[in-house]
Amino acid sequence: MSATTFDIDSLKVILREGAGMDETVGFDGDILDSDFEALGYESLAMLETASRIEREYGISLDEEAFVTARTPRALIALVNDHLTASRSA
Template sequence: MAAFGVKELVDVLRESAGEDEDVSLEGDILDVDFESLGYDSLALFNTVRWIERDLGITLSDEAIDVEGTPRALLDEINKASTQSV
């Protein structure tokens, strides 16, 4: 499986937040916490569940942390992806 990258994560985040959400995912967002990006725990929960379902992986509870960053979530996704192969 190819690495799940920032583009794929941004696509899932946008889909999980819905069309009406006012979130900015432009520029260098890798080290900005999800709360500052406008994501609450419910939006992040939906994002993580979508990723788990579509990639067939299981992420830790720490993945659903609004104080976390996209970089940390991507690291967890790619780590889980290599373990499930």
């Protein structure tokens, strides 16, 4: 895909397709600052999410940085930083 930006809607699609959705979580609300674990996404689901992001956006995420991105807002920023860096390389 190699898109130029990554936003909350992009993340929701990847979470739904790759990791499924916890039906008990209000996924359509403001989730930007919610911890992924509180949203029902454990480490295995997040590994699948990282793999899909890398594949669909043509980037390689630093594992340590990915692990510290505990909220959608932090993950979106991380992905967009990588997208920006790959465009300027």
